Amino acid sequence: MIVSGGGSGLGLAAAIKFAKNDFNVVIIDIDKEKGEEAAKKIRSMGVDAIFCLCDISNKEQVQNAAEITKARFGRADVLINNAGLEVRGSILQCSEEDWERLYAINLKGIYYMTNSFTPLIIEQGKGAIINTGSILGYRTVGERAAYSSSKGAIDTLTRSMAFDLAPHNIRVNCVAPGAIDTPLLRGSINDSPDPAETERFLGSKSVFNRMGTSEEVANVMYFLASEEASFVTGATYFVDGGWSIL
Numbered sequence: 007m008i009v010s011g012g013g014s015g016l017g018l019a020a021a022i023k024f025a026k027n028d029f030n031v032v033i034i035d036i037d038k039e040k041g042e043e044a045a046k047k048i049r050s051m052g053v054d055a056i057f058c059l060c061d062i063s064n065k066e067q068v069q070n071a072a073e074i075t076k077a078r079f080g081r082a083d084v085l086i087n088n089a090g091l092e093v094r095g096s097i098l099q100c101s102e103e104d105w106e107r108l109y110a111i112n113l114k115g116i117y118y119m120t121n122s123f124t125p126l127i128i129e130q131g132k133g134a135i136i137n138t139g140s141i142l143g144y145r146t147v148g149e150r151a152a153y154s155s156s157k158g159a160i161d162t163l164t165r166s167m168a169f170d171l172a173p174h175n176i177r178v179n180c181v182a183p184g185a186i187d188t189p190l191l192r193g194s195i196n197d198s199p200d201p202a203e204t205e206r207f208l209g210s211k212s213v214f215n216r217m218g219t220s221e222e223v224a225n226v227m228y229f230l231a232s233e234e235a236s237f238v239t240g241a242t243y244f245v246d247g248g249w250s251i252l
């Protein structure tokens with residue numbers, strides 16, 4: 007399996023979940039230290055793992071990562087398009103630079119990753135792709151114009167990908183996490199004017215009155231990639247503790 011953003015948070019949890027189930031792992035990340043550490047951890051679990059230092063918004067780097075994957079493993083079965091950037095700012099506040107960088111990672115990154123890795127999956131005659139969206143593609147909080155719109159687009163893109171890749175027997179689904187306690191969300195909480203209140207607010211967005219864990223999302227990613235989900239494609243699974251029903 008190949009996971010972008012595999013060095014931290016949801017991507018790392020997914021890598022561990024798949025490794026526990028005997029998958030070899032390719033970690034794609036821009037953070038060298040975290041990426042190398044993640045690959046080392048996965049190898050210590052008894053499967054093979056490599057780290058590719060790669061910015062998913064850079065076409066050449068993504069193509070290079072796919073070539074390295076082919077040379078090392080000769081195949082790919084599951085691709086998890088998980089890396090994403092969050093920037094704060096309303097439609098009036100978000101700078102053009104932030105807007106373009108966010109869209110280059112959150113959407114074009116999926117385009118580059120899918121185009122580079124899918125030929126390897128097609129060779130296997132079947133496979134699965136999972137995109138990481140967000141509850142914020144469906145529910146609104148303030149000052150997330152670029153982020154929320156990009157995550158809504160990932161949902162739509164998932165359906166197009168599912169349609170286009172069905173002839174290759176590749177299922178494509180999306181997970182839409184709610185508030186999950188990862189380094190990304192911790193950073194966002196700590197940067198907020200009142201971190202304690204932000205944490206309380208995020209917990210209150212679940213009917214269980216808590217944030218979720220990375221493992222709770224990774225479990226759903228694994229299910230969607232597995233044969234247990236053989237008739238599931240083009241779907242978005244909320245892993246949000248009920249935020250979407252509030």
Ligand SMILES: NC(=O)c1ccc[n+]([C@@H]2O[C@H](COP(=O)([O-])OP(=O)(O)OC[C@H]3O[C@@H](n4cnc5c(N)ncnc54)[C@H](O)[C@@H]3O)[C@@H](O)[C@H]2O)c1
Binds near residue numbers: 010012017063111
């Ligand atoms: N944490 C949440 O509450 C939450 C909720 C909804 C959606 N998400 C989404 O889940 C995904 C993972 O988020 P997380 O919370 O695990 O964050 P995280 O910061 O813990 O991990 C993200 C990883 O992606 C890597 N990364 C960032 N930009 C990259 C790029 N251009 N190329 C390659 N790697 C890159 C980072 O270095 C990091 O290791 C994101 O798409 C995020 O939008 C998170």
